Each structure stands twice: as structure tokens, then as C-alpha cells.
Amino acid sequence: MMKKWNTKDVKRTLPERLSDAHKGTYGTALIAAGSRFMPGAAVLSAIACMRSGVGKLEVGTEEAVIPYVIQHLPETTFVPGFYERLENLSFDQYRVLAAGPGREADDETEITVEAFLKTDIPVVLDAGALSKRSYQKRQGPTILTPHPGEFLRISGCEKEELKHNRQSILSNFAVQSGVTVVLKGKQTLTAFPDGEVYENTTGNSALSKGGTGDTLTGMITGMICCHENWKHAILNAVYFHGACADEWVKTKSAHTMLAHEINDLLPEVWKNLE
Amino acid sequence: MMKKWNTKDVKRTLPERLSDAHKGTYGTALIAAGSRFMPGAAVLSAIACMRSGVGKLEVGTEEAVIPYVIQHLPETTFVPGFYERLENLSFDQYRVLAAGPGREADDETEITVEAFLKTDIPVVLDAGALSKRSYQKRQGPTILTPHPGEFLRISGCEKEELKHNRQSILSNFAVQSGVTVVLKGKQTLTAFPDGEVYENTTGNSALSKGGTGDTLTGMITGMICCHENWKHAILNAVYFHGACADEWVKTKSAHTMLAHEINDLLPEVWKNLE
Amino acid sequence: MMKKWNTKDVKRTLPERLSDAHKGTYGTALIAAGSRFMPGAAVLSAIACMRSGVGKLEVGTEEAVIPYVIQHLPETTFVPGFYERLENLSFDQYRVLAAGPGREADDETEITVEAFLKTDIPVVLDAGALSKRSYQKRQGPTILTPHPGEFLRISGCEKEELKHNRQSILSNFAVQSGVTVVLKGKQTLTAFPDGEVYENTTGNSALSKGGTGDTLTGMITGMICCHENWKHAILNAVYFHGACADEWVKTKSAHTMLAHEINDLLPEVWKNLE
Amino acid sequence: MMKKWNTKDVKRTLPERLSDAHKGTYGTALIAAGSRFMPGAAVLSAIACMRSGVGKLEVGTEEAVIPYVIQHLPETTFVPGFYERLENLSFDQYRVLAAGPGREADDETEITVEAFLKTDIPVVLDAGALSKRSYQKRQGPTILTPHPGEFLRISGCEKEELKHNRQSILSNFAVQSGVTVVLKGKQTLTAFPDGEVYENTTGNSALSKGGTGDTLTGMITGMICCHENWKHAILNAVYFHGACADEWVKTKSAHTMLAHEINDLLPEVWKNLE
Ligand SMILES: Nc1ncnc2c1ncn2[C@@H]1O[C@H](COP(=O)(O)O)[C@@H](O)[C@H]1O
Ligand SMILES: Nc1ncnc2c1ncn2[C@@H]1O[C@H](COP(=O)(O)O)[C@@H](O)[C@H]1O
Ligand SMILES: Nc1ncnc2c1ncn2[C@@H]1O[C@H](COP(=O)(O)O)[C@@H](O)[C@H]1O
Ligand SMILES: Nc1ncnc2c1ncn2[C@@H]1O[C@H](COP(=O)(O)O)[C@@H](O)[C@H]1O
Ligand SMILES: [Mg+2]
Ligand SMILES: [Mg+2]
Ligand SMILES: [Mg+2]
Ligand SMILES: [Mg+2]
Incomplete structure (x- = not known):
């Protein structure tokens, strides 16, 4: 039941930007x-998000990162004083929430994730926001974007097992946890909580360099804002x-991007x- | 009495940059x-201003914003210590004054606006500088650049009313307040205090993203400096x-600008x- | 005895970059x-200098400007602690010294200029470094780059006088003061202390905007480093x-540069x- | 026994970026x-390194340099608190270590170099990290990238001697010290500890400007990460x-790069x- 997500699918599902839209x-993401x-x-996830259809973007971060x-x-x-005021913040004004890039899996990150997961809003978790945890049923989708190393950590699965059984392990994890998982790498797999799995058909090892995952997180976040269907948003972002x-x-060495x-x-x- | 402002009008009204000009x-704006x-x-309004024909630009802002x-x-x-010295500053050396982008409608913004409105110089007010207030007659034009939400706030008009009657409401407001109003959005309307209203003929939803309004403010500000006629300046900036x-x-997705x-x-x- | 400096002259006097050169x-400027x-x-003069043939560039400035x-x-x-250590610095390691852009005509600027003029090295003075002063005979050239307003200030000459008699006034000033003066504007004039005056044949009012003078200062500074003949360096930089x-x-509006x-x-x- | 390293050699030795690679x-460099x-x-060495095939890059520097x-x-x-924690850091997680650009030959630099040389990892030393020292036998290569002035300093050799005998002096130094030396300049020579010497066949005096050496250090560092053979990495980086x-x-003046x-x-x- 694994399908490929290819050009045809993207063309079919890309959103129009409505002529009478305003931001x-x-x-707001x-x-x-x-x-x-x-x-x-x-920086990387913010640029990617604003390039990907969002109306407005707010960044919640440490003071030192703002510049x-x-x-x-x-x-x-x-967000003024994001980590100081975290427990008093409300998130209802946002269309999508993302956490993790450039974060350790520390207390502040954990509190952020917990606060995000209490909302009904789509949540994207990456990097430091990926931990072994059980996910409550929520109205909005919960989207995890681990690379294989991160997936092993959050699933407790064995390396060799994952290697030989990528699709079924991922699908089971998504169904049982009730989350969407984007397992990154060559031929990224996206598994939805309803059991569907899609294999991406683009990409190459120019992406094998620090920061490309942060960019993907931003793209998914932005695309959710401009797509009607959040599943299409994720698949198109990965694509x-x-x-x-x-x-x-096509014109530049893969070693240099x-x-x-x-x-x-x-x-x-x-x-x-x- | 609404007219469209189109390519022909722009061509007719664009200023020449005089061969023996100096800055x-x-x-100075x-x-x-x-x-x-x-x-x-x-940043956005400053870049836009300097791209739009001004001779020199000074920015009045908080110390933390300068970098x-x-x-x-x-x-x-x-301007050294802009907000600290605000009440002692004189503005006669400027060709145009603009306030509001990236500002809350707080005390400092209000004092800035009041000081600006005391001059005879063209004043552009946007974002945090847009408040419900009555405008004194001044020699230079007072130009407001609200989006619909901001217009409702400053006019006290109802949302539905504005929707069905954009042109006449705007025109009345401009005439009665003695100000120029640029009501932004799809087909931006510009109403002058003499009752004339112009509809813009360019733009698309690539503009439906945070920061585009700040850019417009800068463009209007700069264009006033290089046009002889301030009305043409506004209409051409919007265009x-x-x-x-x-x-x-033409070559890039509207979602990405x-x-x-x-x-x-x-x-x-x-x-x-x- | 005024000559034009045109394409032919530039072609004739441009330096080759020697194949076995090192920085x-x-x-070092x-x-x-x-x-x-x-x-x-x-920033503007530094970029311009490094683009103009110099080997290395050091900037002497306030700590806050370094970033x-x-x-x-x-x-x-x-230069670590430039203004604090100014009186103890030696400048023999430099090929050319420039001062003034982005400076008030304050004490620090004055001390800088005095220290520079004590050397035998070419010195370029602009903006805040342009004051009414008498110049001692030096081995290296002293180059002033005033716009007309600045020239009036340093020469004590009258506006109307300058307007009608640009060339002879400038030439006299250069000869009597023993300096080179680049009187900027449409058809910039360069007067050398030997009485020669050259009129530039390029440029347009796209240059009538803040910062273009700082760029010229940097270009002259850099060109002196890669030309054998400092006069050619100045004339080519202006050109x-x-x-x-x-x-x-050719492709962009003059209002926008x-x-x-x-x-x-x-x-x-x-x-x-x- | 000096060979030229030319296009044919580069083509033969360039690494493929494996389609199933991850960062x-x-x-990590x-x-x-x-x-x-x-x-x-x-900045210069970091950009160059990330452009040259590395998976990830960490920079060890003073707090003030991070921005x-x-x-x-x-x-x-x-690396958090790099110089404060230097003596307690372990470097086993890195694929290559580089030191020196933008550094004085001070204590901190010396301690860095000593710590690096205690590992079995390839080490690249440039600028402030180049001192007269004796090198212990290590498993990974030790690569020095002096320009002629720096080579005189670290070798104790005379200027005239070096001029007339570049190749043999360099080769002897490399063999006796057990290090690889990249003697920069027109026709850069690379001498390996096994006595082989290669002459580079590219480059011109556009490179005779501050910062180009820092860029080379970064390129060598990055190339070591994506090449199987570290000698090819160095030769290709120089090329x-x-x-x-x-x-x-081809399209721009050599004075301007x-x-x-x-x-x-x-x-x-x-x-x-x-
Ligand atoms: N060899 C590869 N082929 C295709 N995509 C890759 C490859 N290596 C890395 N990527 C992508 O690059 C990103 C790396 O994310 P991260 O590991 O979090 O930095 C993911 O989106 C991966 O799918
Ligand atoms: N759908 C649209 N079509 C044309 N212009 C738009 C559209 N959405 C936004 N804009 C313009 O983008 C700017 C938004 O300003 P602001 O709401 O202050 O950020 C205004 O100049 C609007 O006229
Ligand atoms: N109308 C113009 N035509 C040619 N060059 C100009 C013109 N206006 C300004 N410039 C040049 O722009 C620079 C302005 O310097 P400054 O006044 O110090 O900012 C000088 O190099 C002038 O020669
Ligand atoms: N005339 C030249 N021809 C070729 N390469 C050069 C020339 N001048 C400098 N370089 C290169 O530029 C860099 C200068 O390094 P550094 O002296 O450390 O700044 C080295 O890689 C040199 O090989
Ligand atoms: Mg990642
Ligand atoms: Mg706005
Ligand atoms: Mg100037
Ligand atoms: Mg160097």
C-alpha cells in the first residue's frame, strides 16, 4: 500500500493563491x-517557511537568535520573551506550530512541545523536539520529521530492522502513535496515521549536508498554511x-549546495x- | 468619479532624474x-524608500533596530537617540516624514505622529501610526495607508458596509478628514481630500504576505521626494x-515572494x- | 588647460595585475x-576599496562600526582600538591612507587627519575630514574629494563665484594649497597641484543619492594601490x-540605484x- | 620528480557524491x-569548507566571532566556549581539524594546534597556526599551507634560497618534518612527506588580495571530507x-575579485x- 508521490500528484494538488487573498x-505560522x-x-526554517506560502511568520526563540x-x-x-513567557502564551492565533530545529532536547524544548500538543492546531516536530513520548489524540495533525537516527531514538526500533523493513515499521509507528512521520533520507517516506505511506520521488545527495532538514521543516510549515489539505502540504513540501x-x-556540483x-x-x- | 490609474498614467507622470541633480x-526623507x-x-520600508528616488534617508528608531x-x-x-530626543527634534530639514511600520500604537508612536503633523511637510502614516484621530488642516498632505482592518479601526465603519461601499466610504472619509487614504488590498483605492478616487490596476496575491505593506510605505515616501506632484507620487508607488x-x-510562484x-x-x- | 579624461585615456593608463603578484x-590601505x-x-568605502585593486584593507573605526x-x-x-590608540599608531606599513566618510568634523577626525598628513604616504580626505586648513608640503599627494558644498566650506569661496568659475577657482586652490582636489558633481573636475585640471566624462544622476561619495573615496583609495601613477588612479576611479x-x-531607472x-x-x- | 596537477588529474580523482549518502x-569538520x-x-574559511563537500561544519572561535x-x-x-574549554574538549567526532585563519600565533592558537596534533585526524594549519615546531609522527596527515613569508618563518630558510630552489627546499622540509606543505603563490607547490611534489596549473593574480588564503584553507578542509584520498583532496582544492x-x-577584471x-x-x- 505504498504509493509514490510524483510530479503528476503535485500538479493535481498544488493550491492556487487566491486573487483576493490578503496575508x-x-x-500565521x-x-x-x-x-x-x-x-x-x-534562520533556515524561517526562510523556508516564508518562501512556502505562509501569510505571516512569528519566530519563538532565545533573544540571542533574533538578530x-x-x-x-x-x-x-x-514573540517577545518566548521562553520566559512560554507557560502563559496562547497559540490560538496560529495556523500551524513547529518546533525543534536548532534545539537540544532540553526542558524548554519539551515544555514548548507539550504546550503545542495541547492545541488543536497542526504541529510539526523536528530535531530537538523529537523524543520518545506517547501522543494524545488531537484534532490537528502531529507531524514528526526524523532522519533515520532520530527515528531509532523515538521508536526504540533497531537499526538493522529499520533498514530492511522501513515501510512497515514506519507505517505501524504512525498508526499506533496516531502521528504522521516523515522518515527523511534518500526516497523519503511519509506515513500517515491512517496507514497510508508515500515515497518521495525527488532529491539527491546534494541534500546530504547540515541544515537541509531545517529547511524541510520550514517548508512543511509554510505549505500547511497555503494548502487546504495538510497531507498534500507535507507531500508537496518533501517533493x-x-x-x-x-x-x-543540473548545473552545479552536488558537493557544493x-x-x-x-x-x-x-x-x-x-x-x-x- | 473613480478613475483607474494605469500604465498610460504612469508613463505620463513619471519624473525625469535631472542630469545636474545632486542628492x-x-x-532627505x-x-x-x-x-x-x-x-x-x-528595514523593509528603508530599502523601499532608497530604491524610490529619494536623495538621502534618515531612520528614526530604537537603538536596537539600527544594526x-x-x-x-x-x-x-x-537620528541619534530618536525617541529620547523626540520632543526636541525639528523636522524642517526633511522633504517627507513617514511613521508606523513595525510600531505598536504606543505613546512613542503617538508623540512621533503628533510632532510630524505639526509640520508643513508631507506625512505618511501606516500600521502603528494609524489611530482614530482628527486631522488638523496642514499645508503638506497627510497620507494614511491602511489595509481594510486598519481602516475599520480608524474610521469606525462596519466591515460589511465597507465591503459593499468601498469607494464612497473611502472618499467621504478622505474629504471629511482632509487626508489622503490608500486603502490597500486587491485593487487598492487611493482617495484624495478633494474627493477624487483612483483604483490601482496592478498587483496580485504574491503580495499577501507579511512585510509588503511596509515596503509600500517606503516606496510612497521615496516617490514623494522625486515627483513634483505628490499625488502622482502616491499613485505611481502603488502602481x-x-x-x-x-x-x-511571470516566472515564479505567487506563494514564494x-x-x-x-x-x-x-x-x-x-x-x-x- | 582643462582636458577631458575619457575612455581612450583610461585604456591607456589602466594597470595590469602582474601574474606573479601577491597581496x-x-x-595595504x-x-x-x-x-x-x-x-x-x-562599509561603502571599504567595499569600494577592496573592489579597486588593493592588496589588503584595514579599517580604523569605532568599535560599534566593525560588525x-x-x-x-x-x-x-x-586596527584594534583605533581612536584610543591613535596618537601612538604608526602608519608606515600602509600604501595609502583615507579618512572622513561617515565622520563628523570632530576632534577624533582632526587628530586622524593630522597624523595622516605627517606621513609621506598618499592621503585621501573626504566628508568629515574636509576642513579649512593649510597643507604642509608632503612627499605623497594629498587628495581632497569635496562636493560643491564642502568645497565652499574649505575654500571660503562664494557659491555664485564657484558656479561661474569652477575650473579656475579649483585650479588656483589646488596650486596654492599644494593639494589635489576632486570637485564632485556632474562632470567632476580634478585639479592637481601642478595646475592641470581634468573633466570627467562619465556619470549621471543615478549617483545623486546618499553614499555614492563614500564609494568614490574607497575607489580612489584602492586604485592608488594598483596604479603606478597616483594621478591616473584618481582619474580612473572617478571615471x-x-x-x-x-x-x-542602460537597463534600470536612475531613481533606483x-x-x-x-x-x-x-x-x-x-x-x-x- | 615534480609533476603538474592538471585538469586530467582532477577529472580522474574527483569523488562522486553517493546517492544514498546522508550528512x-x-x-563533520x-x-x-x-x-x-x-x-x-x-567566515571565509567556513563558507569555503561548506561549499567543498563536507557533511557538517562546526566552528571553534571566540564568542565575538560567532555572529x-x-x-x-x-x-x-x-563549539560552546571553545577557547575556555579547549583543554577538556575531545575531537574524535571530527573527520578533519583546521586551525589558524584570522588567528595570531598566540597561546590559544598554540594550545589548539597541540590538541589537534595529538589526534589521529587530518589537521590543516594555516596563518597564525604556522609556527616553527617539530612535528610528531601521527596517523592522519598534517597539512601546512604557508605563503612564502610564512614558509620562511617556519623553515628558517633564507628568502633568496627559497626563490631559486623552491621545489627541493619544500620537498626536503616535507620529508624531514613528515608533513605536507602547500607553498602558496603563483604555481602553488604541494609537497608530500613521501617526497612527491605537485605544481598547480590554475590561478592568477585576482587571488592576490586579502582573504584568499583563508578560503583555500576552508576548501582543503571540506575536500578532505568528500575525497577518499586526502592527497587528491588537497591537490583538487588548490586546483x-x-x-x-x-x-x-574571463568576464571581470582581476583587480576586483x-x-x-x-x-x-x-x-x-x-x-x-x-
Ligand atoms: N542522499 C540523499 N538523497 C535524497 N535526500 C537526501 C539525501 N541525504 C539527505 N537528504 C535529505 O536532506 C534532509 C536532511 O535532513 P537532516 O538529516 O535533518 O539534516 C532530509 O530532507 C533528507 O531527506
Ligand atoms: N491579493 C492581493 N492583490 C493585490 N495586492 C495585494 C493583495 N494582497 C495584499 N496586497 C497588497 O500588499 C500590501 C499589504 O499591506 P499590509 O496589509 O499592510 O501588509 C498592500 O499594498 C496590498 O495592496
Ligand atoms: N548628477 C550627477 N551626475 C554625475 N555624477 C553625480 C551626479 N550627482 C552626484 N554625482 C556623483 O555622486 C557622488 C556624490 O558624492 P557625495 O556628494 O559626497 O555623496 C560624486 O562622485 C558625484 O560626482
Ligand atoms: N599571482 C598569483 N597567482 C596565482 N595564485 C595566487 C597569486 N597570488 C596569490 N595567489 C593565491 O592566493 C592565496 C593567497 O593566500 P594568502 O597569502 O594566505 O592570503 C594562495 O592560495 C595563493 O596561491
Ligand atoms: Mg535535522
Ligand atoms: Mg501593514
Ligand atoms: Mg560625501
Ligand atoms: Mg594567509
Whole structure:
């Protein structure tokens, strides 16, 4: 029951940007990312999100990380004193919540995740926000984006087992936990809680470099804001992430791409499928 | 009495840049924008202003915002201690004054607006500088640039009413308040205090994303400096803002444009109409 | 005895970059520029200098200005504690010294200029470093780059007088003061202490915007490092500065150029004359 | 026994980027670079490294340098408190270690080098990390990248001697010290501890400008991560460094290139030889 997600599917499911839309039409995303020694991940996921159809973006981060985001992306605003005020914040104004890039799996990250999971809003968890935990049933989807190493950690599964049985292990995990899992790597698999699994058909090893996962998190977050169907949003984000890398290697060595450059290619790659 | 402002009008009204001009010829603009958690709006309006014909630009802002502007735009200078010295500052040296982007409607913003409105100089008010207030007659034009939500707030008008009667409500407001109002959105309307209303003919939903309004404020501010006629300046700024977005979607998805990229397209879009 | 400096002259006098050169071959420039509320001028002159043939560049500035330069130009290094240690610094290791962009005519600037003028090294003075002073005979050239307003201030000459008699006034000033003066504006004039005056043949009002003068200072500084003949260096820098603006307006509106973009055009404009 | 390293050699030795690689496949590099008044060198070597095939990059530097690297390269992370914790750090997780760009030959640099040389990992030493010292036998290669001035300092050899006898002096030094030496300049020579010497066949005096050496250090560091054979990595890095400069001068003046722009050209230059 594994299907491939390919060009045809993307073309069929891409959203139109409505001619009478305003920024409110596409909602506000909140990304909780970045920390003192890994600030760049906040930058990467923020750029990716704003390139991917969102209306507005707020970043929740440590004070020290704010300058980096603004320097790259003056279009962003910030949640004042995010970690200090975390327990008193309400999140109802957001269309989607994302956490983890550039974060350790520390207390602050854990409190963020718990607060996010209490809402009915779609939640995307990556990197430091990926822990072994049991997920309560929620109205909005819970989306995890581990690479294989992270998946082993959150699932308790064995390396060799995963290698030989990627699809069924992933599908079982998604169904039993009631979450969506994007297992990243060559031919990224996306397993939904209803048992469906999709294999991505784009991407190459230009993506095998630090920061590309943070970019994907931002793209998924942004795409959820402009798609009607959140499943399509995820599948299209994964597809485009790989398609940009495929565009890169047409004229440039796969050894040389930087994660933030994925976003430079997205506008035209996306247009070509509209 | 509503007219459309189209390519023909722009061509007819675009200023020449005089061959023997120096930076003084085009005057100095002052933009009061940006705050600690919304610093990027200062950046966006500053870039837009300097791209739009001004001679020099000074930014009045909080100390914490200065680095962001310089990183993006080393051509700018600053008013030392702007908010601390606000009540002692004189503004006669400026050709145009703008306030609001990236500002809350707080005391500092209010004092700025009041000080600006005491001058005879053209004043552009946006975002946090838009409040319910009555406008004194002034020699220079007072220009408000609300989106519909902001217009409801400053006019006290009802949402449904505005929806069905955009033009007459706007025109009445402009005439009665003695101000110019740029009601932003699809087919932006500009109403002048003499009752004239113009509908813009460019733009698309690539603009439905955070920061595009800040960019427009900067463009209006800059254009006032290089146009002889301030009305033409406003109408052309609104036109170009939309025309850049129209240029974007020729080769790039409407979901992907960032507000600061409007300015990257402006130099050629402008040239094409000269 | 005024001559025009045109394409033919540039082609004839452009330096070759020697195939066995190393960075020492082209020397180290020192630029003393930038201050807390005018930091961008340091950035602009530094970029321009490094684009113009120098071997290495050191910037002497206030601590607060350093970040801006590095963000735009990681190739630069700094003089530690420049203003604090000014009176104890020696400048013999430099090929050329420049001061003034982004500086008030304050004590620190004055001390800098005095220290520079005590050396035998070429000195370029602009903006805040331009004051009414008498110049001692030095071995290296002293180069002033005033716009008309600044020239009136340093020469004590009357506005109307200058207007009608630009060339002879300038020439007299240069001869009597023993300095080289670059009187900027449309058709920039360069007067040498031997009485020769050259009129530049490039440039347009895209240059009538804040920051373009800082860029010129940097270009002159850099060109002195790669030319054998310092007079040619100045004339070629002025020529290229204008030629880049002429390149801009071929495809882009003259109202839209930013000073730092002059440098983006220089590499190809220069190549085309080699 | 000197050979030239030319296009044919590069084509033969360039690594493929494996289609099922992940960032771990290409390892993590550590670069210890940058200091308060020479922060840009850290930026330059970091960009170059991430462009050159590495999986991940960590930068070990002074707190004040971190912002500059992130502003240019959000893909990087940092070693918390690098110099404070230096003596307690372990380096086993790294694929390659580099030190020196933007560093004085001070105590902290010396302790870094000593700690690096205690490992079995390839070590690249440049600039401030180049001192007169004797090298212990190590399992991983020790790579020095001096320009002629630095080579004189570390070898105690005379200037004139080196000039007339570049190859044999270098080769002897490499064999006797058991290190690899990249003697930079026109026709850079690389001498391996087994006596082999290679002459590079690319490059031009566009490289005679501050910062180009820092870029080379980063390129060597990154290439070691994606090559199976570390000797090929070095020779290809030197080759590409020059080839990018050769690409530059096809359309742009040799006087105008900035060191960070080498990296902008690398992706296509590399692709063209794959
Ligand atoms: N060899 C590869 N082929 C295709 N995609 C890859 C490859 N290596 C890494 N990626 C993608 O790059 C990203 C890496 O994420 P992360 O491991 O979190 O940095 C994921 O989206 C992976 O799917
Ligand atoms: N769907 C749309 N079509 C045309 N222009 C739009 C559209 N959505 C937003 N804009 C423009 O984008 C800017 C948004 O401003 P603001 O709401 O202040 O951020 C205004 O200039 C609007 O006119
Ligand atoms: N109308 C113009 N035509 C040619 N060059 C100009 C014009 N306006 C300004 N410039 C140049 O722009 C620079 C302005 O310097 P400054 O006044 O110090 O900012 C000088 O190099 C002027 O020669
Ligand atoms: N004239 C030249 N021809 C070729 N390469 C050069 C030339 N000048 C400098 N380089 C290279 O530029 C870099 C300078 O390094 P450094 O001296 O450490 O800044 C080295 O890689 C040199 O090989
Ligand atoms: Mg990751
Ligand atoms: Mg707005
Ligand atoms: Mg000036
Ligand atoms: Mg070096």
C-alpha cells in the first residue's frame, strides 16, 4: 500500500493563491527554533517557511537568535520573551506550530512541545523536539520529521530492522502513535496515521549536508498554511525540497549546495509545476 | 468619479532624474519605524524608500533596530537617540516624514505622529501610526495607508458596509478628514481630500504576505521626494508595488515572494515605463 | 588647460595585475571611516576599496562600526582600538591612507587627519575630514574629494563665484594649497597641484543619492594601490564610478540605484576597458 | 620528480557524491579560526569548507566571532566556549581539524594546534597556526599551507634560497618534518612527506588580495571530507581555488575579485569537471 508521490500528484494538488487573498487568508505560522550555539537552524526554517506560502511568520526563540533571523529575513516578527513567557502564551492565533530545529532536547524544548500538543492546531516536530513520548489524540495533525537516527531514538526500533523493513515499521509507528512521520533520507517516506505511506520521488545527495532538514521543516510549515489539505502540504513540501536539489545538480556540483540555497530555487521550481 | 490609474498614467507622470541633480535635489526623507520585536519593518520600508528616488534617508528608531537597517542598507544614516530626543527634534530639514511600520500604537508612536503633523511637510502614516484621530488642516498632505482592518479601526465603519461601499466610504472619509487614504488590498483605492478616487490596476496575491505593506510605505515616501506632484507620487508607488509583483509571477510562484524582493524588481520595472 | 579624461585615456593608463603578484605587491590601505550614527559610510568605502585593486584593507573605526563592515566584507581586518590608540599608531606599513566618510568634523577626525598628513604616504580626505586648513608640503599627494558644498566650506569661496568659475577657482586652490582636489558633481573636475585640471566624462544622476561619495573615496583609495601613477588612479576611479552608473541606467531607472551597487557593476565595467 | 596537477588529474580523482549518502557520510569538520579584529577569516574559511563537500561544519572561535559566521552561513554550528574549554574538549567526532585563519600565533592558537596534533585526524594549519615546531609522527596527515613569508618563518630558510630552489627546499622540509606543505603563490607547490611534489596549473593574480588564503584553507578542509584520498583532496582544492579565479577573469577584471566570491563560482566550475 505504498504509493509514490510524483510530479503528476503535485500538479493535481498544488493550491492556487487566491486573487483576493490578503496575508490573513494564509494564516500565521509559529516556529520555535534556534539556540545560542545553533542559531542558524532558526534562520533556515524561517526562510523556508516564508518562501512556502505562509501569510505571516512569528519566530519563538532565545533573544540571542533574533538578530540572525532578521538579518536574513526582515519579513519576520518575534514573540517577545518566548521562553520566559512560554507557560502563559496562547497559540490560538496560529495556523500551524513547529518546533525543534536548532534545539537540544532540553526542558524548554519539551515544555514548548507539550504546550503545542495541547492545541488543536497542526504541529510539526523536528530535531530537538523529537523524543520518545506517547501522543494524545488531537484534532490537528502531529507531524514528526526524523532522519533515520532520530527515528531509532523515538521508536526504540533497531537499526538493522529499520533498514530492511522501513515501510512497515514506519507505517505501524504512525498508526499506533496516531502521528504522521516523515522518515527523511534518500526516497523519503511519509506515513500517515491512517496507514497510508508515500515515497518521495525527488532529491539527491546534494541534500546530504547540515541544515537541509531545517529547511524541510520550514517548508512543511509554510505549505500547511497555503494548502487546504495538510497531507498534500507535507507531500508537496518533501517533493519540492528534493526537486530544488535536482535543479541544483543540473548545473552545479552536488558537493557544493548550501541548505539556504534550496529556497533560492523554490520560486521557479514551484512555478514550473503550476 | 473613480478613475483607474494605469500604465498610460504612469508613463505620463513619471519624473525625469535631472542630469545636474545632486542628492540635495531630491531631499532627505525621515522614516520612523521598527521596534524591538518588529525590527524588520524598518528595514523593509528603508530599502523601499532608497530604491524610490529619494536623495538621502534618515531612520528614526530604537537603538536596537539600527544594526538591522545598516546590514541591509549601508546607505542610510540615523537620528541619534530618536525617541529620547523626540520632543526636541525639528523636522524642517526633511522633504517627507513617514511613521508606523513595525510600531505598536504606543505613546512613542503617538508623540512621533503628533510632532510630524505639526509640520508643513508631507506625512505618511501606516500600521502603528494609524489611530482614530482628527486631522488638523496642514499645508503638506497627510497620507494614511491602511489595509481594510486598519481602516475599520480608524474610521469606525462596519466591515460589511465597507465591503459593499468601498469607494464612497473611502472618499467621504478622505474629504471629511482632509487626508489622503490608500486603502490597500486587491485593487487598492487611493482617495484624495478633494474627493477624487483612483483604483490601482496592478498587483496580485504574491503580495499577501507579511512585510509588503511596509515596503509600500517606503516606496510612497521615496516617490514623494522625486515627483513634483505628490499625488502622482502616491499613485505611481502603488502602481509599481503591484507591477513588481506582477513581474514576479511571470516566472515564479505567487506563494514564494518575500516583501524585500519587490525592491529587487523595481529598477527594471520602473525603467520599462520611462 | 582643462582636458577631458575619457575612455581612450583610461585604456591607456589602466594597470595590469602582474601574474606573479601577491597581496603584498598591491599594498595595504587604511581607511578611517564610520561612526555610530553613520556606520554605513565605512562599509561603502571599504567595499569600494577592496573592489579597486588593493592588496589588503584595514579599517580604523569605532568599535560599534566593525560588525557592519565584516557583515558586508569579511575580507577586511581592523586596527584594534583605533581612536584610543591613535596618537601612538604608526602608519608606515600602509600604501595609502583615507579618512572622513561617515565622520563628523570632530576632534577624533582632526587628530586622524593630522597624523595622516605627517606621513609621506598618499592621503585621501573626504566628508568629515574636509576642513579649512593649510597643507604642509608632503612627499605623497594629498587628495581632497569635496562636493560643491564642502568645497565652499574649505575654500571660503562664494557659491555664485564657484558656479561661474569652477575650473579656475579649483585650479588656483589646488596650486596654492599644494593639494589635489576632486570637485564632485556632474562632470567632476580634478585639479592637481601642478595646475592641470581634468573633466570627467562619465556619470549621471543615478549617483545623486546618499553614499555614492563614500564609494568614490574607497575607489580612489584602492586604485592608488594598483596604479603606478597616483594621478591616473584618481582619474580612473572617478571615471569608473561614473561608468558604473552609466551601465546601471542602460537597463534600470536612475531613481533606483543604491551606492553599494556601483561596486557590483565595477568588475565587468573595468574588464571591458582592459 | 615534480609533476603538474592538471585538469586530467582532477577529472580522474574527483569523488562522486553517493546517492544514498546522508550528512554523516561526509563527516563533520572543525575549523578553529577568527578573532576579534580578524573575524572575517573565520567566515571565509567556513563558507569555503561548506561549499567543498563536507557533511557538517562546526566552528571553534571566540564568542565575538560567532555572529559573523552565522550571518553569512546559517548552516554552521559552534563549539560552546571553545577557547575556555579547549583543554577538556575531545575531537574524535571530527573527520578533519583546521586551525589558524584570522588567528595570531598566540597561546590559544598554540594550545589548539597541540590538541589537534595529538589526534589521529587530518589537521590543516594555516596563518597564525604556522609556527616553527617539530612535528610528531601521527596517523592522519598534517597539512601546512604557508605563503612564502610564512614558509620562511617556519623553515628558517633564507628568502633568496627559497626563490631559486623552491621545489627541493619544500620537498626536503616535507620529508624531514613528515608533513605536507602547500607553498602558496603563483604555481602553488604541494609537497608530500613521501617526497612527491605537485605544481598547480590554475590561478592568477585576482587571488592576490586579502582573504584568499583563508578560503583555500576552508576548501582543503571540506575536500578532505568528500575525497577518499586526502592527497587528491588537497591537490583538487588548490586546483579549484585557482580555477575559480580563472573563471572570474574571463568576464571581470582581476583587480576586483573578493575572496568570498571564489565560492560563488565553485559550484559550476566543479560541475564542469565532473
Ligand atoms: N542522499 C540523499 N538523497 C535524497 N535526500 C537526501 C539525501 N541525504 C539527505 N537528504 C535529505 O536532506 C534532509 C536532511 O535532513 P537532516 O538529516 O535533518 O539534516 C532530509 O530532507 C533528507 O531527506
Ligand atoms: N491579493 C492581493 N492583490 C493585490 N495586492 C495585494 C493583495 N494582497 C495584499 N496586497 C497588497 O500588499 C500590501 C499589504 O499591506 P499590509 O496589509 O499592510 O501588509 C498592500 O499594498 C496590498 O495592496
Ligand atoms: N548628477 C550627477 N551626475 C554625475 N555624477 C553625480 C551626479 N550627482 C552626484 N554625482 C556623483 O555622486 C557622488 C556624490 O558624492 P557625495 O556628494 O559626497 O555623496 C560624486 O562622485 C558625484 O560626482
Ligand atoms: N599571482 C598569483 N597567482 C596565482 N595564485 C595566487 C597569486 N597570488 C596569490 N595567489 C593565491 O592566493 C592565496 C593567497 O593566500 P594568502 O597569502 O594566505 O592570503 C594562495 O592560495 C595563493 O596561491
Ligand atoms: Mg535535522
Ligand atoms: Mg501593514
Ligand atoms: Mg560625501
Ligand atoms: Mg594567509
